[in-house]
Amino acid sequence: MAPKKVEAKKPEAKKPEAKKDEAKKDEAPPPTSRAQSPRGEMKIRFAQCGDVLRALGHNPTNQEVLKLLGRPKPEEMHTQLLDFDRFLPMLQHVARSKETGAFEDFVEGLRVFDKEGNGTVMGAELRHVLATLGEKMTEHEVDRLMVGQEDANGHINYTEFVKHVLAG
Amino acid sequence: MGCGVSKSNQFHKNAGKAIKSAVLIQRWYRQFVARKEMRRRYTWHIFQSIEYSGEQAQIKLYNFLGYLMDNFTPASNERNLISHIFRDNEVCRDAEWERYFCYKNIEVPDLYSGPHLTFPLTVEQAVGLVEAFRNKKQLHSRYVLQLLLETWKQLRLLPNINRISTCHSKEITICGDLHGQLEDLLLIFYKNDMPSLEKPYLFNGDFVDRGKDSIEILIILFSFLLVYPSEVYLNRGNHEDHIVNLRYGFTKEVLSKYRLHGKRILKLLQKIFSWLPLATVIDQKVLVIHGGISNTTDLSVLARVDRHNYNSALRPPKKRHQREAEESIDSDEEAGSTNKVLQRRPSLTSPRTLTRNCFQNRSLQDFSDRLKANTVEEVEVHEGLPGPFGPENDTSQSCESISSEDEWKQILDLLWSDPMAQDGCVPNEVRGGGCYWGPDVTEDFLNRHNLQLIIRSHECKQEGYEFCHNRKVLTLFSASNYYDVGSNRGAYVKLGPDLVPYLVQYQASSMIRELSVRQSAGRSERSANKVLREQLFAHKSDLICAFKKLDSENKGRVSLANWASAVESVMHLGLPWRIMRSQLVTGRSADSSIDNSIDYYEWFNELAIKGANADHIDQSLLETLYRHRSTLETIFRIVDTDNSGFITMEDFRQTWKLLSVYLKMEITEDAISDLAVTIDSNQDGSIDIEEFMEAFRLTDKKSRLERGRSMFMGTATDLTKLEGDPHI
Numbered sequence: 089m090a091p092k093k094v095e096a097k098k099p100e101a102k103k104p105e106a107k108k109d110e111a112k113k114d115e116a117p118p119p120t121s122r123a124q125s126p127r128g129e130m131k132i133r134f135a136q137c138g139d140v141l142r143a144l145g146h147n148p149t150n151q152e153v154l155k156l157l158g159r160p161k162p163e164e165m166h167t168q169l170l171d172f173d174r175f176l177p178m179l180q181h182v183a184r185s186k187e188t189g190a191f192e193d194f195v196e197g198l199r200v201f202d203k204e205g206n207g208t209v210m211g212a213e214l215r216h217v218l219a220t221l222g223e224k225m226t227e228h229e230v231d232r233l234m235v236g237q238e239d240a241n242g243h244i245n246y247t248e249f250v251k252h253v254l255a256g
Numbered sequence: 257m258g259c260g261v262s263k264s265n266q267f268h269k270n271a272g273k274a275i276k277s278a279v280l281i282q283r284w285y286r287q288f289v290a291r292k293e294m295r296r297r298y299t300w301h302i303f304q305s306i307e308y309s310g311e312q313a314q315i316k317l318y319n320f321l322g323y324l325m326d327n328f329t330p331a332s333n334e335r336n337l338i339s340h341i342f343r344d345n346e347v348c349r350d351a352e353w354e355r356y357f358c359y360k361n362i363e364v365p366d367l368y369s370g371p372h373l374t375f376p377l378t379v380e381q382a383v384g385l386v387e388a389f390r391n392k393k394q395l396h397s398r399y400v401l402q403l404l405l406e407t408w409k410q411l412r413l414l415p416n417i418n419r420i421s422t423c424h425s426k427e428i429t430i431c432g433d434l435h436g437q438l439e440d441l442l443l444i445f446y447k448n449d450m451p452s453l454e455k456p457y458l459f460n461g462d463f464v465d466r467g468k469d470s471i472e473i474l475i476i477l478f479s480f481l482l483v484y485p486s487e488v489y490l491n492r493g494n495h496e497d498h499i500v501n502l503r504y505g506f507t508k509e510v511l512s513k514y515r516l517h518g519k520r521i522l523k524l525l526q527k528i529f530s531w532l533p534l535a536t537v538i539d540q541k542v543l544v545i546h547g548g549i550s551n552t553t554d555l556s557v558l559a560r561v562d563r564h565n566y567n568s569a570l571r572p573p574k575k576r577h578q579r580e581a582e583e584s585i586d587s588d589e590e591a592g593s594t595n596k597v598l599q600r601r602p603s604l605t606s607p608r609t610l611t612r613n614c615f616q617n618r619s620l621q622d623f624s625d626r627l628k629a630n631t632v633e634e635v636e637v638h639e640g641l642p643g644p645f646g647p648e649n650d651t652s653q654s655c656e657s658i659s660s661e662d663e664w665k666q667i668l669d670l671l672w673s674d675p676m677a678q679d680g681c682v683p684n685e686v687r688g689g690g691c692y693w694g695p696d697v698t699e700d701f702l703n704r705h706n707l708q709l710i711i712r713s714h715e716c717k718q719e720g721y722e723f724c725h726n727r728k729v730l731t732l733f734s735a736s737n738y739y740d741v742g743s744n745r746g747a748y749v750k751l752g753p754d755l756v757p758y759l760v761q762y763q764a765s766s767m768i769r770e771l772s773v774r775q776s777a778g779r780s781e782r783s784a785n786k787v788l789r790e791q792l793f794a795h796k797s798d799l800i801c802a803f804k805k806l807d808s809e810n811k812g813r814v815s816l817a818n819w820a821s822a823v824e825s826v827m828h829l830g831l832p833w834r835i836m837r838s839q840l841v842t843g844r845s846a847d848s849s850i851d852n853s854i855d856y857y858e859w860f861n862e863l864a865i866k867g868a869n870a871d872h873i874d875q876s877l878l879e880t881l882y883r884h885r886s887t888l889e890t891i892f893r894i895v896d897t898d899n900s901g902f903i904t905m906e907d908f909r910q911t912w913k914l915l916s917v918y919l920k921m922e923i924t925e926d927a928i929s930d931l932a933v934t935i936d937s938n939q940d941g942s943i944d945i946e947e948f949m950e951a952f953r954l955t956d957k958k959s960r961l962e963r964g965r966s967m968f969m970g971t972a973t974d975l976t977k978l979e980g981d982p983h984i
Binding site: 138139140141148197198201217222225232254 | 270273274275276277278279280281282283284285286287288289290291293294
């Protein structure tokens with residue numbers, strides 16, 4: 089994968105900062121920040137860590153992120169800060185993970201819910217699964233994911249659904 | 257039973273798969289959301305950087321023009337071209353003032369179908385105006401002038417700092433920037449009712465520019481101000497400034513909607529803006545200002561300044577020694593200002609240097625009489641130096657404590673500053689005026705003035721509002737969809753006697769159709785990318801220069817890392833170039849990026865903006881035109897002293913000379929002639945500003961019509977010119 093710039097979100101001002109990530113090729117390069125703005129702090133909150141990793145194209149589970157952060161307490165997630173030097177090894181670790189899902193993995197997983205074996209699952213059931221199993225999603229998140237996916241009978245063609253998910 | 261066991265195994269296997277599948281989907285979904293959020297942020301950042309750098313360019317331009325004024329001889333052409341904007345209003349005393357702005361001889365034709373106004377204004381008429389504008393009517397210029405005159409009279413009575421209280425359990429509604437977006441004001445009135453005795457309102461500046469209905473918003477706000485003078489409050493914003501308006505579209509809007517009387521309306525507005533109060537304090541505890549504060553902000557100083565002397569925050573008072581070197585005067589002065597400072601004591605026989613004095617309590621009448629008799633000499637009248645000193649103190653010493661420069665800075669800080677996360681107070685280089693101030697400055701300021709909260713606007717926020725500095729500073733922004741459809745919500749705040757802010761958000765829906773989340777995000781992104789690509793093209797020479805430095809073997813290629821750093825070093829936008837590479841480097845230049853290096857010449861071919869009939873024009877000149885088109889247009893509008901939309905050929909040449917000095921580049925006479933020939937198609941010796949800008953594709957005609965706002969430095973170019981009523 090080509091090296092990309094890391095964007096760190098700051099705790100207060102919420103302005104993106106640009107940093108270089110050449111973890112794959114070199115070792116930690118110098119971060120480039122907007123020299124003019126006095127707002128740059130180059131730190132993110134623990135709670136933002138997962139999102140930043142995902143923004144860079146990886147998809148760790150929440151559990152994995154917590155583990156990398158050293159299993160912090162819940163209240164620490166919003167108060168503790170992380171700087172780039174601590175973040176980089178986490179990124180490198182996640183990047184090495186082989187747990188990326190391929191199209192077939194998804195489809196096979198969803199086929200479990202295909203009671204009639206006709207290529208569709210009940211939207212309601214899928215919502216239930218996503219909200220109660222694994223790393224639960226909120227109702228709101230599920231709604232956003234599934235907008236426009238259910239047909240008039242509340243069925244979802246899961247092959248299409250998976251394509252939709254992966255296209256994001 | 258055997259079957260039971262195997263069934264149970266099957267069940268567990270399925271359950272395991274189900275969980276795994278769920279986790280997979282959840283992870284991917286979270287990644288999708290995170291990436292979308294990142295893209296939204298940098299799209300926002302693109303819009304905002306370009307907006308702010310436009311403001312910076314504006315200030316630079318005016319500093320430059322100020323420099324010209326100070327350093328060129330009075331006789332020089334360049335100076336004459338622009339000196340009029342540094343001159344105060346030509347109209348002097350009240351009588352002449354009223355005559356100049358007299359509306360009485362403007363007839364309203366029978367065909368006029370808009371609202372008619374009678375004064376004193378009633379609430380029914382104010383409400384009627386809102387309805388009329390909702391129905392796309394336009395108010396006749398006669399009524400506009402009349403309304404503005406009444407408004408001016410009202411504003412003159414107000415102090416610099418409004419002090420209001422939420423007694424009698426009245427909740428006050430505070431709105432932030434509206435920027436000519438009438439839809440948002442209508443939405444606020446719909447959700448929250450219009451101003452009334454029970455419903456006081458405070459509007460925190462930036463009513464105009466960028467949006468297409470700035471004048472309508474002003475008319476509505478002023479009407480309610482007149483009907484409910486104790487319930488409606490207005491603070492001045494940095495866009496209530498005629499010089500800023502030249503660039504950001506308000507001037508254009510008025511001239512376009514009011515062909516006959518637009519100039520007068522603008523002149524009157526210039527005055528009115530300077531008379532707008534600077535701040536409001538609620539219950540002695542909450543300060544409401546448009547921009548912010550600095551570590552030197554002092555409300556007692558601000559309470560005492562002659563705010564109307566500061567027509568434009570972009571015109572700093574001239575330095576003392578330069579003033580004394582001045583030789584020219586306008587014999588006319590500003591009407592109604594009682595504390596004017598004159599540079600030179602007028603005399604009948606010989607020039608005598610005026611000390612920097614305060615002539616308080618002497619009315620301007622006294623001076624104008626004396627000055628009228630002195631046509632021998634000319635003294636340039638500048639922003640005043642007031643202060644609470646008695647008339648006996650005609651010596652300079654007593655005024656030394658507050659210089660007009662200090663005052664100017666106080667006002668500039670109030671109208672232009674932004675909060676920052678770090679402690680301290682540094683100049684706001686991004687905007688070019690005011691400061692960035694930190695939480696420690698807030699803390700100190702609140703303590704010193706015995707306040708508990710600052711409410712300000714000035715910055716667009718995605719949710720329409722944002723708290724910072726430990727919830728001691730609230731930013732409030734009321735123009736929804738400001739950067740693009742779906743970019744942000746607007747908000748207003750209600751404050752009752754408990755002074756706890758209650759926020760209400762909204763988003764003007766006529767601009768958002770049923771776009772799915774992906775669609776609207778994609779649209780903003782495309783729009784931002786387009787703007788960015790044009791910016792990149794506009795800086796082609798500098799970029800090529802930067803690339804060449806990194807391309808030691810002169811292969812015409814640079815690595816991705818070098819490309820990103822070179823682009824940042826030229827553009828200074830702080831964007832994640834590498835992540836955005838796929839959108840910016842497209843077409844053939846993307847295909848030919850083997851091993852992640854980029855063929856930069858090819859890239860510029862992709863980016864190139866083709867000029868229509870501009871082939872004979874020198875490429876680098878074209879690039880300059882493109883990059884500085886907003887500045888160019890602003891200068892044209894300054895030069896166009898009668899605001900007609902046309903400038904003479906001669907002025908056109910002079911403008912180019914000015915520009916060449918400003919940009920420190922060589923523009924030959926021939927090049928200027930080439931330019932002139934291209935656009936003076938009817939050979940009558942005058943140049944139509946709009947045509948000029950369009951001829952070189954400097955404004956994008958198509959996008960102009962799409963939205964009420966162009967992203968190019970914010971000129972409100974969607975002005976469907978009113979073909980209908982030439983009499984309005």
